[in-house]
Ligand SMILES: N=CN[C@@H](CCC(=O)O)C(=O)O
């Protein structure tokens with residue numbers, strides 16, 4: 244692996260001290276950096292960095308030099324909430340939404356998650372792998388360097404295992420860190436419409452042991468929402484998952500105040516995600532915990548639901564992450580640059596806060612912040628270099644347009 248020296252960096256961004264693994268509340272305002280910098284990658288890791296007036300003059304000649312030419316260098320985005328394994332797009336629902344149907348109307352009409360499940364159940368593992376690999380490649384080209392991927396469109400033992408095995412193949416074939424979450428509790432399949440207990444039992448007694456046995460998941464997820472999985476269902480599922488060492492990362496308070504935040508906190512969830520409908524009780528419960536609030540502003544944008552109360556969460560000293568929620572129904576986009584812009588525009592996060600939420604806190608929401616999410620010696624050299632920009636704020640300001648010029652993964656220009 245040839246080593247890489249990046250020179251003439253206008254600003255090297257995200258230099259948190261090596262022991263910083265998570266930023267809470269007001270800590271998120273700080274995004275330390277070095278102006279006019281260089282950065283050296285060795286063996287796939289960040290070896291050293293400094294200011295251009297202290298550039299080491301005797302570097303071995305096997306080092307490849309890349310002139311950033313006044314661009315900024317950022318740690319890669321860490322996208323901690325995605326559903327990128329799916330069989331087909333759902334643009335017919337997009338048109339229904341334009342015609343005024345809500346997310347719940349579409350789900351009640353057999354669309355939504357059940358629509359994706361029907362298509363996934365008949366798809367081959369190879370086709371699922373190929374389309375997910377294409378999505379993941381596109382995401383890395385847009386600056387993402389670590390990702391979490393959920394099951395949840397299988398809704399049967401065989402199909403959930405099929406999805407998780409596709410995620411395992413992605414882990415094997417991509418060089419970026421990938422975490423897998425088990426989300427069979429995403430919707431009740433039609434055959435269990437009137438037998439919720441039967442489906443919960445199927446998850447607990449049949450799916451979980453097999454998934455744990457084959458080491459197919461890192462986390463347990465549930466869609467804790469009225470009309471989907473109740474607080475009691477979630478409580479039982481998270482308790483069962485804990486027996487197999489699967490920590491929770493759950494969907495909570497997306498469409499209504501569901502109690503999902505509190506049940507997640509009760510089970511020491513790594514993160515509770517969505518929170519578009521969060522109330523004071525949810526904020527209080529998070530403030531007294533180590534659980535991360537992961538906000539998904541491109542989902543709010545796309546399905547026209549309220550944006551999460553990021554300011555309330557940050558003011559309560561809660562760690563906030565942002566992620567894409569890339570899925571075929573509520574968010575058909577894996578673009579973290581857009582997420583960061585929406586975090587500023589719609590969640591009223593300052594650029595520094597939004598960038599921290601999309602890097603170090605996103606990494607923490609996958610328990611990866613010792614490895615990625617900031618520029619620190621010894622961390623994986625997953626970064627991107629922008630075009631020359633007038634300031635840091637130009638990145639989210641220029642929404643919908645990518646400023647990224649060069650991607651570096653494992654210390655190599657890719
Ligand atoms: N809300 C639950 N799951 C996804 C949407 C899934 C779908 O509509 O296919 C989400 O995070 O938005």
Ligand SMILES: [Zn+2]
Nearest residue numbers: 324326494568
């Ligand atoms: Zn989701």
